[in-house]
Amino acid sequence: MSSSAGTSKRQIRQLNEAAILRAAERIFARAGFEGATMADIADEAGLPKANLHYYFGNKRELYRAVLDAVLHDWLTPLETITPDADPAQALRDYIELKMALAHERPDASRVFANELLHGAPVVLDLLRTDLRQQVVDKARVLDGWIAAGRMAAVDTTHLFFSIWAATQTYADFDVQIRAVLQQDTLSAPDRQRATEHVVNLILRGCGLSR
Structure with a gap:
């Protein structure tokens, strides 16, 4: 061949x-x-x-592959957070990438959320290894920024939890958001408005508002 x-x-x-x-x-x-x-x-x-x-x-093997792929795609945006990066820009980039995933691939967030609601029987090992290690590593970067006076003192581990909650809600609970906004779908300006809100909220909380 x-x-x-x-x-x-x-x-x-x-x-x-x-x-x-x-x-x-x-x-x-x-x-x-x-x-x-x-x-x-x-x-x-x-x-x-x-x-x-x-x-x-089989179906279980395919299900595991889907969850693995989703977690990989969610972890990739963390690459913006490096010791030498500008804290405000790095966090902005991370949040914008997370919001884009929530808007463009809402089913990815929903299938993962459903797995977690059932106790994560398939991916608990990944949460305890791959996900945990990424959070530990990136929280250490943020702690370095704090020690250097480059951002306000926050609980860096819980900061990630807050970012996940704020971004993934636009996928997991979009029907609630659309109902309140009285819209069948969120337009590009709506998505940009939501993204800017989350970015500004997090940056202000980190003492990084411009």
């Missing part, structure tokens, strides 16, 4: 896996683990059911 053919096969596999994960994300968010079926996910992905079992052996 030529290298180009091998590359093509890998690309097809990656595209199919991505399509399956996104489809599963939507179905699991709406139906829950118990209510979702591999047939529903296959239909949502526009692929034969056999493809799902080829890439992911």
